[in-house]
Amino acid sequence: MEKKLEKLKETIATLADIGGVQAILGWDQQTYMPPGAAEMRGQQTATLGRLAHEIGTSPELGKLLDELRPYAASLDPDSDDARLIKFAIRDYERATRVPADFVVEQAQVVTLANQAWAEARGKSDFSIFRPHLEKIMELTHRFVGFFPPADHPYDILLDAFEPEMKTADVKAIFDALRPQQVELIKAIAAQPQVDDSFLHQPFDEQKQWDFGVEVITKFGYDWQRGRQDKSAHPFTGGPGVNDVRITTRVTPDFLNSMLFGTMHEAGHAMYEQGVAQTLVRTNLIGGASLAVHESQSRMWENLVGRSYPFWQHFYPALQEKFPQLAGVPLDTFYKGINKVQPSLIRVEADEATYNLHIMLRLEIEMALIEDKVAVKDLPEVWNAKINEYLGVTPPNDSQGVLQDIHWSWGLFGYFSTYALGNLISAQLWEKINQDIPDLDEQIRQGKFDALLGWLRANIHVHGRKFMPQELVQRVVGSKIDSAPYMRYLRKKYGEIYSL
């Protein structure tokens, strides 16, 4: 049986290698690839995808997994081998349920849909995107139909990003959270607004870059196993563990994009870098889920990077780099980077309003899957909902229903993970502060090794071994829960806005 396991591991290593190569190609595509190479690149990635699909759905692999099933049951269920087999079975079953010609059709549809979305957003004309989105919804329904019925059809979509997570659980979490966030935002809106005008002025681009590098180097981002480049949309890429690459965006007249974008991506990247070396070339590298991944990026960006102790340490260095901030006191700066302002665009939203952007997306996605809303009515539905939650009205669809790229890629079930990540980050933060009582003081001294060490030992090292709810339960003693996040928001913004 051990020989069979070795054979399985060889197959998985091959798939991991191909996946790693795909990750390099993806990174290259968004950083350095010459524009004329796009079509060729599409063919290269399609070929690698086809080879991986052939290997990952081969009958021999299926037979091997069938044979290993009883063996896996005899192992410690938390052992690497048991988890590796579990995920191999999971991945095999998901891959074999979806016919190859469906995958090809979907790839073609989203390529066109993505182009149409870009055009539609540019012209703020939903009608350009509408037929493509209708086609994507049709494909999404067919996709769901390949799987055995679930409690809710949306479960099947969610499961791709949050393994074993249920729609009902996400909905329950969001339903509890929404009224509290809405209430908090209203209370903030009733107070005088803070000043953040000093963030909107020219900042030397090279100095911005250098400052970001300084910060994430102190965080513990490992440059031996990573690098930073520029891209239009910041992302974390690469094969993982020993090759994890981040990008950032430097805006010449606004400090925040580089500052918090760099910390955000470094948070993702340090997670990937912290996965156990023993898991390299297995199916267990990467994070437990998108939500757990986001808990790491948001922790470094917000709980660390937008905290008062952080800026007690870093603000003098920032002021030295940018003398235009010399006259801005620390308190003013701190409040400015934490300004709460209901707005139209998710990716520009602050900590207090962000989750509401997600909730409306989840509701719309669920309604689409349940056939309770038609694609043609989306702009109207969108505008009504964002007005209800945030009190703002999009002047056009570019700033409304067309703002995100996700649907054009056929990514349904993805958005919730952003909000869940926020919640998990606060749950972890409470636990970390119990385990490291002087954490604030350490941050005030610019020391992050205990924090990173804790995250490595409790989260990173496990890679993808545990399901997200299972991992959170193991670490903090309860499942995903919004209470810590609300406590965090109330305390922080209560102080900032004198509530």
Added chain:
Amino acid sequence: MEKKLEKLKETIATLADIGGVQAILGWDQQTYMPPGAAEMRGQQTATLGRLAHEIGTSPELGKLLDELRPYAASLDPDSDDARLIKFAIRDYERATRVPADFVVEQAQVVTLANQAWAEARGKSDFSIFRPHLEKIMELTHRFVGFFPPADHPYDILLDAFEPEMKTADVKAIFDALRPQQVELIKAIAAQPQVDDSFLHQPFDEQKQWDFGVEVITKFGYDWQRGRQDKSAHPFTGGPGVNDVRITTRVTPDFLNSMLFGTMHEAGHAMYEQGVAQTLVRTNLIGGASLAVHESQSRMWENLVGRSYPFWQHFYPALQEKFPQLAGVPLDTFYKGINKVQPSLIRVEADEATYNLHIMLRLEIEMALIEDKVAVKDLPEVWNAKINEYLGVTPPNDSQGVLQDIHWSWGLFGYFSTYALGNLISAQLWEKINQDIPDLDEQIRQGKFDALLGWLRANIHVHGRKFMPQELVQRVVGSKIDSAPYMRYLRKKYGEIYSL
């Protein structure tokens, strides 16, 4: 039969895609890959190599090729399809002759040998490299043994780089050339030396980079389908045609590395970019051979870039960028960049001495294959030969037998292609000057479109369709021949050194 051809083309397209991906990984490895990723990268490329080998040596492919053989014979032998089948058979036969475990063993040996070579060169201690090179020679003999006997065992090695080229032909070409080059160098040495001290002074690195970019943009390097980065050793990489990437090296106190290195690599790259779009995803992209490739790089570097008309156009712009050259007249500059000086290091050699560096390597490689010289005696043999040809004596092995990386990679049969490239470049140049009588005047005006157009139509567009000797014969009406190169050297250096 057309269906079978389609099936062959699909297989070849898959192999081309994998090869293209390998090329991207190779580029990344030498430009941006984090150092800690090296081991992971080794596994990824090994996996892709194994997949390509499995596809490229599969019995189904062999059967398909057997079936297509008579069909190929019925086609116009110069047609793309006939050539595609011919090369598919050639590649299949070469790949299936070499056992898979030999390939694995060789990969392991050269990995260690490469490390040992780097250490040996660093310490200038041949004994560190010697056992590895002995192992490589043993492998090389075994490799030759996998093939049917050739006129000379070295033919089998040469054929990997110069398809269908014979050792006897190369030797005859070099034997005719050597005494003439030696004689020319002696004549030059008897004359007063030219001054090139002005090339050795500080030159702003960004300005150097910018000037190189200006030059190759005028040449016609297509930035839509390429890019330039920095690397320790300049190279041309990428999958080809629509994705061809070059690197350069900028030395802060010497102008030549960036200047001629950039033009050299652009020459390679424009060849790759000029291959017909219809050959993308076939086995016919890339160049006809390494020698033909080198004819393109050396043409742009030397016949264009070290010519008087070129600098009549570009020297004012260079002087404007670098005011330190204001007092250096054009004639002095031209002579300086063409200084002839027998030296120890091949990659730093001038046009008049370069080929002699190659000839001594060919003789040593042939003697090794013929078992006429032992690895342990190489330093002595090397030093004697370079003294005989160039009148210089290496003070240590780093500047002698250890200077090149090629043998540590197991690359035997490679070096000749550099010299053959020089010869071909001069043959093409004579023909081009017949076809474009005012070429000098065009260059003097900074116009290169007619030259590039000629190269595209006569050389580039064909990709790998023709064998090198066949291609040269088609274009200039004779096989590879040293007479045009000697005419070129005598005329140019006769003027510079008043012979």
